[in-house]
Amino acid sequence: MNHEHHTTLRPAGAPNDTAPQPYDIEFRAVSVRYDRLPALENVTFGIPRGSFWGIIGPNGSGKSTLVKTALGLLKPYEGTVLTLGHQPADLGPLRARIGYVPQYAELDFSFPLQVLDVVAMGMYGEIGLFGRVRKQHRARALEALERVQMQDFAYRQISALSGGQRQRVLIARALVVNPTLLILDEPTAALDHSSSEGLYEWINSLHGDSGMTIILVTHDIGVVSEYVDSIACLNRTLVAHGRPEDVLTTPTLENMYGCGAVLFGHGEVPHMVVHHEK
């Protein structure tokens, strides 16, 4: 019942008594540094195919770093990263099976593009160098927009969308290739409370319908624990991971946030209050 300690080399999530399950993402003793500054240290875990993982942790705890390392945007300083069974640099055409929704704030939405153009960008890798966006690609982009209920906005300028609508467009861009692995880095950062819940529910139904592996980075600990199979708690290193009800304990959260934290029950969902000392 106890979750494995993060220093063990065997990835978490592996059932003890059955044949090893394929992992969509596997970290073995991975450390990542920016120049000399460590952002992740000795992180080991495995995300089984078809599961729904939540990644939580305070600001600067290395959540985005972890995701970017899995995607090959950052190289590990030590350790091995396997994404869809390959080192991220050697993914080749498997890249088309990955959907990535980056942390929101960094994109320029005054860019002169229409919603459909942005969604079609998700297929650029698949279309290949020098290739053109054709009618069939536009049709698929429209389908992806339907999946996020944004088809009516296909010919709108991205500058004329609300934060939540922009977020849906970025999700459609990730979905347009029908990924088997979907990685979302704080997709609700720009959304109000009820839109966030709506989005989480929708992501959950996506997981249920398609069986795709979903990795969700978030700060909404309480809400997310309703949906995810597993939670990984980061604070430069993996503080804990496992089923939400096992992981979301007071000692773990204290470790992670470095301050007093208590959970209180609310139905089955644990809610958390962080006490800032002083």
Next chain:
Amino acid sequence: MLELLSHTFMQRALIEAVLIGAVCAVVGVYVVLNGLSFIGAGISHSTFAGVAIGLLLGIDPLLTALLFSTGVALSIGWVSEKTDLKHDTSVGIFFAATMALGVLLIGFLKDFYVDVFSYLFGNILALTAADLWISLAMTVLITATILLLFKEFLALSFDAEVASVMGLPVRFLHYLLLVLMALTVVLSVKSVGVVLVSALIVTPAAAAYQLTVNFRRMMVLSVLIGVGSTVSGLLLSYWIDFPSGAGIVLIATCLFFLSWLVSPRRRHARMHATDF
């Protein structure tokens, strides 16, 4: 008007005006959307040292400028990639260093004063047939590269990170864009000069950006504004004996302010300012 076309130098100047107006505008769209305007200024000023090297060695100054500016463009990209410095800081360093180098080299060359002046401010009325062929070849090369990699450059500009996840060669594309900027700058230096060429790249694209929220339309408008500026600047300099480079840049700037005044984008932003 027809009488004007009977001069060979004027025919050449008009063709050149159309070529550089178009190529600067096309490259300029990506420069503006990637926030590389200051790099454009850095590269164009480095051309001065490249020209000086050529004059000093007795080689075609445009050839040395081409090699030197391409090197500087790549170095700016490399320094910003390998250090924590932002682009504008590494440009600031190269900008001053290459200007200093240029001035130093020109110091050995006092008798070439007039030549130097024409490279600083350009003279579109003094082109040879060979100049024109080189311009044509480079325009075709640069435009073809941009059109072939249209969507790749677009993805790079909008979201380099996701482009990289999809497997697009983001790093290569970024350096390629810097090299294309250097080629464009050197191509235009003879006509508008080291000091003004970066304006010819940035201003038409910035004007087009004010006028539309559609990427393809921005490309077309940028070319129209660019060619409009170069051709009318040239005619102005012919009729009222005005330095051509300055005329071209001032007309482009006027078009930019006009675009800004009528900009639907700006009005839209004002209309919605209270929403936030």
